[in-house]
Amino acid sequence: MSALKKLASQTVVYGASHILGRLVNYLLVPLQTRVFNPNEYGTINEFYSYVTFFIVLLTYGMETAFFRFANKEPGNAKVFSTALISLIGSSLLFVGLIGLFAHPIAGAIHYEQHHEYVIYFACILSLDALASVPFAYLRQQSKPLRFALIKNTNILINILLNLYFLLLCPYVQQTKGVSLPFYSGQIGVGYVFVSNLAASALTLPLLFKEIKLVSNGFDATIWKQMLTYGVPLLIVGLGGMINETLDRAIMKYLLPDMNEGLRQVGIYGANYKLSILITMFIQAYRYAAEPFFFSQSASEDSRKVYARVMNYFVIICLFIFLLVTLYIDVFKYFIGPGFWEGLKIVPVLLLANVCLGVYFNLSIWYKLSDQTNKGAIISILGAAITIVLNIWWIPLYGYEGSAWATFICYFAMMLISYVWGQKAYPIPYQTGRIAGYTILAMLLFLLNGQLQQRLSDTASHLLSGAMLIAFAGVALLFERKNKTVTSRH
Secondary structure, rough: OHHHHHHHHHHHHHHHHHHHHHHHHHHHHHHHHHOOOOOHHHHHHHHHHHHHHHHHHOOOOOHHHHHHHHHHOOOOOOHHHHHHHHHHHHHHHHHHHHHHOHHHHHHOOOOOOHOOOOOOOHHHHHOOOOOOOHHHHHHHHHHHHHHHHHHHHHHHHHHHHHHHHHHHHHHEEEOOOOOOOOOOOOOHHHHHHHHHHHHHHHHHHHHHHHHHHHHHOOOHHHHHHHHHHHHHHHHHHHHHHHHHHHOOOOOOOOOHHHHHHHHHHHHHHHHHHHHHHHHHHHHHHHHHHHHHHHHHHHOOHHHHHHHHHHHHHHHHHHHHHHHHOOHHHHHHHOOOHHHHHHHHHHHHHHHHHHHHHHHHHHHHHHOOOHHHHHHHOOOOOHHHHHHHHHHHHHHHOOOHHHHHHHHHHHHHHHHHHHHHHHHHHEEEOOOOHHHHHHHHHHHHHHHHHHHHHHOHHHHHHHHHHHHHHHHHHHHHHHHHHHHHHHHHH
16 A cells, blocks of 8 residues: 555645645634725635636646646656646736726626726736646656745745735834835735735746746647647536635625625635635645546556545545534634624535545546546536525525535535446445444534533533544544455455
8 A cells, every 4th residue: 555655645745835834824814804894805705716716717627637648648748838838828818808808897896996906816817827737747746845835935925915014014104104115005905915916926936947848849739639638627627616616706796785795705705714624635635636646547456545545535524524613612713703603604614625525536537537528517517506506595595505505516516426437437435434434423513512512611622622532533443444354355
């Protein structure tokens, strides 16, 4: 099982740096939810929901296509340079078009007085799209330390600029009557966007060593093959972004009062951030897992490896679910008190992200069998569920409806992918064992909820700790026995 050890070690490297960076980055949430009111924070969440959607459009599956063709044609330097040149051209076109139509776009989303927000984000998107393939190259070349260093430098710059604009500048202006450079006090939430733009711009020079490989040239034949492979993944990605961010983008339009809609977007977005431990783990895992899955595909026992990986993945996700939900009275201080009314949706969003992570693991069947069109179909079905349920439930239940729509969507996609994948590319997942771990976690969660009402804070926290230890102990015991049985066969 050296392959599993390699995946684990790279996940730890990616994870340690990514989680550290993201934790530091997420420290902006307590700052922003105290500097801005729910309506203003809703604006931030709304624009970032557009970012996650358009970044998928601007990368159009080139990251995964690069992994696939780099694995198919090892040593062909034109695979990387072709992907990068393609992204350079499409990004420049995007910036030009958005620049021409910034005013009407701002008017269409009811930000007539802030067309600069649209321009900021066009530049952020283009810069991040350009960086995506160089970052994929670092992952493919097994250079997690360089990857992590550059990623975290980006995060650090963003954080320092947020602190500069949101804390230091206002403080100096109020106490000394002096305005520091680049600060006028009039931009408001725009300072969050400017900080992100500067961080994205400063990332590209750090990737110069990789970007200069563009000199290897453009191969039209490879490009067409990569597009054929990648465009279905674009649909997969767009569907995923609809599932992940559509609710925040449309919530203000589906509620009777637009200001109330922005307030609910702010509350929903802030509480969504409380699922960060699972989302950070999943992202760190994806950095290591995607190239790992492709590299293992030729191995005789690859499918058994994928099945074992799924077991460990689910255990860790459920452990994080329990950690956050059992200690929600502690984690709630991560966001401002004005956002606590939304804490009830946190368990739902955590479970939704567990389903999303499992779906990512399951999706390997259509990537390895070159059936990315099947992934596009699943993604379209998920997007349809998201759209219908949000349009139906947001007017009735507000952000609670969005949370449940997210869970149902990811659960349905997970189920469809499993059933379809077992027919097209069978992998011996231990579904009974995974279901058992899930049931155990849910029972502990429900039991804790009942007992917390009768216990002091100290006793409740001790009980929660005991439950976490019990879950981890049971899961690891069963996996150890499972490993022993597997090795005998």
